[in-house]
Amino acid sequence: MIILGAKQIRFSAAAECRGRQTVRVSTDVSRPQALRSREAFVVGLTAPPSGFGWYIISAEATADALDATAAVVTLPADFDYLADGDVIRLAPDDHAVRVLYRRSSGTNSFLLTERCNNYCLMCSQPPRNVADGWIVDEILEALPLIDQNAKEIIFTGGEPTLLGDRFLELVRAMKSYLPRTSLHILSNGRNFADASLAAKLGAIAHPDIMLGI
Numbered sequence: 485m486i487i488l489g490a491k492q493i494r495f496s497a498a499a500e501c502r503g504r505q506t507v508r509v510s511t512d513v514s515r516p517q518a519l520r521s522r523e524a525f526v527v528g529l530t531a532p533p534s535g536f537g538w539y540i541i542s543a544e545a546t547a548d549a550l551d552a553t554a555a556v557v558t559l560p561a562d563f564d565y566l567a568d569g570d571v572i573r574l575a576p577d578d579h580a581v582r583v584l585y586r587r588s589s590g591t592n593s594f595l596l597t598e599r600c601n602n603y604c605l606m607c608s609q610p611p612r613n614v615a616d617g618w619i620v621d622e623i624l625e626a627l628p629l630i631d632q633n634a635k636e637i638i639f640t641g642g643e644p645t646l647l648g649d650r651f652l653e654l655v656r657a658m659k660s661y662l663p664r665t666s667l668h669i670l671s672n673g674r675n676f677a678d679a680s681l682a683a684k685l686g687a688i689a690h691p692d693i694m695l696g697i
Contacts, residue, residue, distance in 0.1 A: 486565065487563065489580065493559065493580055495555075495558075498554055498556070499574075502555060504575045506584065506626050506629065507522055507571070508523045508570070509568060509569065509571070511526050515533070520533075523536055524536065524572065525538070525539050527547075527549070532550060538556070542558070542560075557574055559581065567586075568587070570585060573622060584622075584623075585634075590635055592637055593637070593639070594619075594638070594640070595619065596619060596620065596641050596642065597642040599616070599642050599643065601672070601674055601675075602672045611643075620647060620650045620653070620654060623654060627657050630665075632661075632663075634665045635666065636665060636666040636668055637668070639654065639669045640669075643671060645675040645681065655685065658690065659688060666693075672697065
């Protein structure tokens with residue numbers, strides 16, 4: 485089983501003062517300098533290149549090869565699968581890490597909200613009335629970092645359409661950043677009784693969108 489999130493993660497002193505960040509994982513020592521600040525380089529056997537926003541080391545490794553000012557996160561062996569092009573959220577304030585997108589996976593999903601206007605007995609994600617608008621901001625940070633050749637992205641919940649205009653903002657962002665990627669939206673369909681929502685979604689003209697009711 486693949487572990488996607490963990491707490492009690494160790495961050496370096498330089499990383500502790502940073503806020504939460506969504507970054508792309510890199511293993512490319514020749515990565516252009518202009519792209520490195522939004523990326524986390526996986527430190528291996530060779531000397532790590534400079535300029536990356538973050539550095540990932542394994543629990544068995546040390547950060548001796550890195551400058552004391554480097555933002556370093558130490559991950560357990562459960563995350564050894566991380567590869568070039570994956571996208572992760574680093575949260576030094578909670579000593580936590582979360583994998584948001586795996587480039588090698590054919591199916592990547594984003595939970596847009598835990599709120600829902602149905603209460604289906606068989607639901608694997610029972611609704612919670614919580615203020616989780618921050619999730620949209622996190623997804624908007626992640627989408628530009630995802631491989632443009634990704635086959636499919638799934639939006640799920642909760643009920644995604646409860647986000648209203650922010651739901652439409654996410655669909656526009658998918659079209660803009662990932663125009664060749666299929667978008668599959670899981671919805672109970674109830675809010676499409678409002679013809680204006682259907683019209684607004686249609687007006688976005690996403691080239692490959694499917695609603696799974």
